[in-house]
Amino acid sequence: MLRKLIITLNLLFVFLMLGIVIASYNFSGAFGFFSVLQLFTPLIFVVHVFFAIFWMFRERKWSLISFATLLIACGVFGTFYKFDQTSSVKGEFSVMSYNVMGFNRFGWIPIPDAGDKISNFIRESKPDILCIQEHRRLRWRDLTQYPYRTETPYRVSRSIQAIFSKFPIIDNGSLNPPGTGNNIIYADIVLQRDTVRIYNVHLESFKIVPSETDLSHEASTMLYRRMLSTFKAQSEQAMMLKRHLQSCPYKILICGDFNNTQFSNVYRILTKEMNDSFLTVGSGLGKTYALNGLPMRIDYILASDAFIITAHNNFDIKYSDHYPVMATLKLKSGE
Numbered sequence: 139m140l141r142k143l144i145i146t147l148n149l150l151f152v153f154l155m156l157g158i159v160i161a162s163y164n165f166s167g168a169f170g171f172f173s174v175l176q177l178f179t180p181l182i183f184v185v186h187v188f189f190a191i192f193w194m195f196r197e198r199k200w201s202l203i204s205f206a207t208l209l210i211a212c213g214v215f216g217t218f219y220k221f222d223q224t225s226s227v228k229g230e231f232s233v234m235s236y237n238v239m240g241f242n243r244f245g246w247i248p249i250p251d252a253g254d255k256i257s258n259f260i261r262e263s264k265p266d267i268l269c270i271q272e273h274r275r276l277r278w279r280d281l282t283q284y285p286y287r288t289e290t291p292y293r294v295s296r297s298i299q300a301i302f303s304k305f306p307i308i309d310n311g312s313l314n315p316p317g318t319g320n321n322i323i324y325a326d327i328v329l330q331r332d333t334v335r336i337y338n339v340h341l342e343s344f345k346i347v348p349s350e351t352d353l354s355h356e357a358s359t360m361l362y363r364r365m366l367s368t369f370k371a372q373s374e375q376a377m378m379l380k381r382h383l384q385s386c387p388y389k390i391l392i393c394g395d396f397n398n399t400q401f402s403n404v405y406r407i408l409t410k411e412m413n414d415s416f417l418t419v420g421s422g423l424g425k426t427y428a429l430n431g432l433p434m435r436i437d438y439i440l441a442s443d444a445f446i447i448t449a450h451n452n453f454d455i456k457y458s459d460h461y462p463v464m465a466t467l468k469l470k471s472g473e
Contacts, residue, residue, distance in 0.1 A: 144192075145200065148189045148193075148200065148203065148204065149203075151182060151185050151186060151189065151207075152186075152203060152204070152207050154172070154175060154182055155179075155182055155183075155186065155207050155210075155211055156207070156210070157171075157172035157175070158172050158175055158176050158179055158182070158211075158401060159210060159211060159214050159215075160172065161173045161175075161176060161403065162176065162214065162215070162401055162402060162403050162405075162406050163403065163406065173366070173369045173402065173403065174362065174365050174366070174369075176398075176399055176401040176402050177398075177399060177429070177434070178432075179211075179215070179399065179401040180433075181432070183208070183211060186204045186207050186208050186211075187204075187208065189201070189203075189204040190204035190205050190208065215400060215401050216400070216417050230448055230466050230467065230468045231266040231267065231305075231329065231330075231466070231467060231468070232264070232265045232266050232267070232464055232465065232466045232467075233265060233266065233267045233268075233269070233336070233391060233393060233439055233464065233465050233466075233467065234260070234263060234265035234267070234268050234269065234462055234463070234464040235269045235271075235338075235393035235394055235395075235437055235438070235439055235462065235463050235464075236256075236260070236268070236269070236270055236271070236437075236458070236460065236462035236463075237270075237271040237272050237340070237394075237395045237437065237458060237459070237460035238253075238256050238270055238271070238272055238273065238274075238457075238458050238460075239272050239458040239459050239460070240272050240273075240274050241253030241256055241257070241273075241274045241277050242256070242457065242458065243274055246459070247456065247457060247458060247459070249456070249457060252457045252458070253274075253277070253457075254280075255455075255457045256457045256458065257277065257280035257281065259453075259455060259457065259462070260281065261280075261281075261283065263453075263462075263464060264283075265464055266303070266304045266305065267301070267302070267303050267304070267305070267327065267336060268281070268284065268300075268301070268302040268303075269299075269300075269301055269336065269338040269393040269394060270299065270300040270301075270302070270338075271297070271299055271338065271339075271340040271394055271395045271460075272297055272298065272340070273289065273290075273298040273299060273300040274298070275289060275298060278300075278302075281302055283304070284302035284303060284304060285303075285304065286302070286303040286304070286305065286306055286307040286327075287300060287301065287302045287303065287307070288300070288301050288307055288310035288323065288325045289301075289323070290312055290321055290323055291312055294312055294314055294321065295319075296314070296318070296319045296320060296321045297319050297320050297321055297340055298321075299312075299321055299322070299323045299338045299340055299394075300323075300338070301323065301324075301325045301336055301338050303325065303327050303336075305327050305328055305329050306327065306328045307325045307326065307327055308326050308327070308328055308333070309325070309326040310323065310324060310325045310326065311323065311324050312324075313378060313379065313382060315374070315375045315378055317371070318342055318371060318375070319343075320340045320341060320342055320343060320375070321340055322337060322338065322339050322340070322375070322378075322379055322382075322394075323337075323338050324336060324337045324338065324382075325338075326388060329469070330469055332389065332469060333388045333389075334388055334389045334390075334391060334469075335386050335388040335389070335390050335391070336391045336392075336393065337379065337383075337390070337391070337392045337393065337394070338393055338394050339379065339392060339393065339394030339395065339396065339408075340394055340395050340397075341371075341372045341375050341376065341394075341395065341396050341397045341398070341404065342368050342371040342372045342375060342397060343368070343397055344364070344365060344368050344397060368397075369398070369402075369403075369404075372396070372397060372398055372402075372404045373403055373404055373407065376396075376403075376404045376407040376408050377407060379392075379408065380407055380408065380410075389442055389444035389445065389469070390412070390441075390442045390444075391439065391440065391441050391442070391445070391467075392408060392412060392438070392439075392440040392441075393438070393439050393440075394437065394438065395436060395437050395460060396408070396436055396437070396438060397436055398436055399434060399435060399436060400414070400417075400435060405438075408438075408440065409440060411442065411443070412440040412441065412442055413440065413441050413442070413443065413445075413447060414438060414439075414440055415438075415439040415440070415441065415447045415450040415463075415465035415467075416435065416438070416439075416450050416452075416463070418447045418450065419447055419448065419449055419450050420450035420452065421450075422452065423435070424452055424463075425452060425454075425461060426452065426460055426461045426462075426463055427459065427460050427461065436460075437460055437461070437462075437463050438463070439463060439464075439465040441465070441467055443470075444469060444470055445467045445468065445469060445470065446467065446468045446469075446470055447465060447466070447467050448466045448467065448468060449465065449466035450463070450464070450465045450466075451463065451464045451465075
């Protein structure tokens, strides 16, 4: 009886993982449930590791099912844990992406002077280019080491993005996706006698506070529907950005808060023909957000093939609800 129960659970988790894989290629109502489950892909992955090890000591033929599922998942998603692979190359520059939660303007992070600590951290880290999500306009006064900046225009009523640069900004723009308070901005930056376009992305937010979430049946149903609506909006915003990328004549970097994991359809849309700095040279789990203690990677730095990615850093500082990430890159010679 126990054997049948374990086999049933094993097959159920195989079904869940394969559904997640399919949903990463095609978000639709039919796969909405699996799109929500994508947030918990690492946990499902660990369950399969457990099943594979368990069956190795019991009935090896059953272990092949979980091993095959793990191989499929790794082939599609890559790994979510990386070992250190950093290197040093001349002509490098650094880019940081950080959702600063308004520099803790409303005191949601219970740390005294958290906003000032964010500014101090940025000064100490010395990124050459800084992409901020949920910016607070007055805070530019703390970042005078950057002679160039662009922000979400005042006329655009939505969450404020900002790009700060030590290199000249020669053009900028705001994509203003409809029906959302989030946004995408970009800046064209002159870098090493070339022009690079930096997109600063803040995709649709879930607007969920775990400690305040009602888990009753009725509230959970509404929460599930809201999550499906958010996934749909994120996919539409990602496609809008993808179309904008196709008309860009410059080398491209995409930074920001995607509000979704590397196992999502959103991530797959935006990483096509782009390289993820964490997957290239990062280490560890790459945590940029914690959901009730569950480490998640939802903030990214993506680079086109015109760049060599030499380093990636995740910083474990809790001055915002997100953790900052920074990558070191170099333009390929002859590009």
